[in-house]
Amino acid sequence: MSVEKMTMMNIIGKVNEVDGVLKDLLKTKKVDLVSALTQIEENNFLFDVSDENVDRLIDLNYITSYEKDDNFEEVIKKGEDLKSSLNIDFDSSSVDVNADMMKREEIENEIEKIYQEVQEPKIMIHALEKEVNYLENFHANSFKEVQDFTVTIGELRDMEYFSFKMGILSKEDRNKLKKNYENILAILLHTGTSVDGEVYFVLYPTKLEEEMKRILRSLNFREIIIPKEYSGTPQEIREKLEKNKERLHSEIQGQQKVLEEIKNRNKDRIKGILDQLWLISKLDAIKEKIAISKKYFYFSGWVAQSDVDEMKSILGGHEDMLVMFKDDTSIKPPTKLKNNWFFEPFQWLVNLYGTPAYNELDPTPFVGLSYMLFWGIMFGDLGQGAVMVLAGMYLKKRMRLFGGLLSRLGIASMIFGTLYGAVFGIETLIPALWMKPFENINDILMVSIFVGVAILLVSYVYGIINAYKRHDIEEGLFGKEGVAGVILYLMLLAMVGGSMLGIQLIPMPVGIAIAVLALLAIVFRLPLTHLIEKKRPLHGDDVSGYYVESIFSLVETFLSMLSGTISFIRVGAFALTHVGLFLAFETIGHMMGSTVGNVIVMIIGNIFVLGLEGLIVFIQGMRLQYYELFSRYYKGDGQEFKPVSLEK
């Protein structure tokens, strides 16, 4: 239930062991990586100078950051290529992380062999597909309109005094030609459609070849060249095209079979290599943070102190390793929250605001308890609570933390539902163990304020402890959220609250005297701190500015105490809203007149309240946490502990 103590783990090991060591460390998911070079620069790699360590010491002079092997990028690319051309489904979760690491040259050789074998059929398929495309695009429909022609292209080609061209014209250009047809010595015939547009056939006297070319060019005519092998009638050409297409398709299939055969023959080998490649590329990405010299590698990372023994035993399995643990370093450790199963889902709420700093109290348990309490009071209903518990259990598979949160809130609802005697909004089914909110409006509002005051006081305590941990005297002792602030708040409570309730908790003059002292402490907090710390001068540069600001901040202090306290009245108010909403649905149900109608309205009412009011109460609860409470005690400027792993 706290922030885990961290320690910096520095490792020096033999370069050839690096892949194995990294893999073992990643598998634990308990190490947060830090740049090893910065650690070395800050002299955190300290070890005894003894005979056996001399080598390591000398090697420190040749240290550099790890650089990716560009040649190997090529290999990884080939692996990707293989994956796509052999159509292999690669699932990173099926990678056997325990497999031994192969040598890089070995992988390269293996992959090269298969890659070469795949190249030939692959290139063939590519060329064949291109040809099919060409046939389909250009010729497939180019003769559609002239299918019943009996003249062959061959005969046309052989004509002595006439020539022809086929090509594509846009509609606009076709119109231009049409309008000027009387001046053009050519016959124009629409023969079909290709992908790029309408195809036309132009027949003209060979003598006018040059003129015709110029005219066609001015119309953006794009010529289609018909290969020599096609020389029959349009019908024959079409059939030949179909035949050619079929031939090409069967050739493609043949080549695909070759690929399939290669795939089946090498199945296990390919899988093994791809696994290795995946592992290596993962490890390479991580290696950017390690340092390397001629013989050794240098690795740094945060681990929890409780995991130190585990790390030692893992690393002990590797030969010739030097492992050092160091508790305090100049860099701020990441925060690893450790909470038991019950409070863990509330970590999500805390992290949503900010991760606690390493030296800050983990507010999770407090947040958990207070949030459940607010929720229960606002949303007390045995039946709906049960629905939430079930929904939470269902969601747990997909959204672990949110699902957990929902079921815990559901439990709170159920408890308060029993206390209120409410099941699915029906107040008459079971007796109230405590009270019915709607029948005791003043009581429930009072209770919520009392609860709020209690929780505020706890948050003051948290704030003071956090200030103590930060060694922050100014805030902790004299701040408006520190000791002085609490005293002021307590005095105000005793005097104002007491007079409201009609009991004297503290004699008025005494109360006022203590409150004034606390106020003075807040106003003079900077000089007082400097007095204790023996710092001079007592104030900063702008003395009058400091006091102006300080005195005005008192106004804010009073306001925030007042509004913070009253703010909790919403907890009671929402308990009333909850019942009130159901009352409305119940009235509508009665108006329906029939039992069936009544039941339907209650069901709709329940869904409405669970969805809409549930959302509102959820947000109001967060507001109280983040705004009224966190602002008093929590900074949340820490860095989350992010262990490296092979998974992402």
Add this chain to the structure above:
Amino acid sequence: MGNERRFSAINTKIRVMRSRFLKDDDYITLMEKDKVTDQIKYLKESTDYGGILQEIEDLDDIQKVELQLDRYLVMQFEKIVKYFSDDYEKLFKALMFRYETEDLKLYLRALARGEDLEKSVKISVVRSAYYSFSYEKIKTAKSLEDFIEKLKGTKFYDVLYPYRHEVYTKLLFYMEMNLDRLYFSYLSEAAQKLSKADREIFNELLGENIDLLNIEWIYRGLKFYNLLPEELINYTLPNGRYFSYRDLKDLCYGDVNHLKEVVSGTKYKELVNEDRDIDLYMEIRIQRHLYDKFKNAFTKGKLDISISIAYIHLLEFEIRDIISILEAKKYGLSYYETKEYLVRTIKGSDE
């Protein structure tokens, strides 16, 4: 969106922008200066172009002035485009396409003269940011074929590709026609999506422009390039205002004299006015006609597209005239000779 909402803000803004143009007095003062340096200094210190010309140190560098004014034009363009969305925005982008084709033409001419592209043509970088072709890529082209190949993947490739083996003398004519055809068809396409009122205004402005270009092309095609009439008619632009396809066909199948005769019976008669050399003055006469047209449109414009379109063109004409004045001074032209090369007529300049 209705035209009231679309244009009330931008038209007000453009009227303010227009008020920053040079006045007639400015033009007179500019022409009266003795040296180019004095002229540029005057532009820098006494006109609204001072801001954009601020960084010019060398007061002899006309090309730099041109580039900066160009930058100014693009900036104004960007300002205007911001006020529009959807189809109107697209129309303005299409207008921008003309600069692209104009710059390509510059390149082609340089290529025809056998110049080194990297040295001879400077395209404003601000402009080229909007281009579909890569300025960096094409400026290294060594031959026409190479040049066209480097345009692959743009709209220009398809229309220029058939001419890659053409001899340079005729080539320019062919290519310019094709590029203009590309631009106008792109523009008409964009214009068809405007609201009905705007479409009519735009078609009217565009229609006369198309007429003028068609006349010019047919004239040049007949007189200098000996094109086949069939070819010539195919290159003409559709959607002219006063010259239908039939009229143009009549011109294509006739000779130059026939063309002069026909045109002198229309509102474009100034084009074939024999008082001055027709060949030399045709270009500037076209510009003058368009200038008057846009000036008129700007004055009459209500809550419609005419003001913004007219502004862009008027600004172009202004820049063109400023540069003409600077160039004229550089080549030692007299005050009265200079005026011959300006698009505008300047009131009070004859005194």
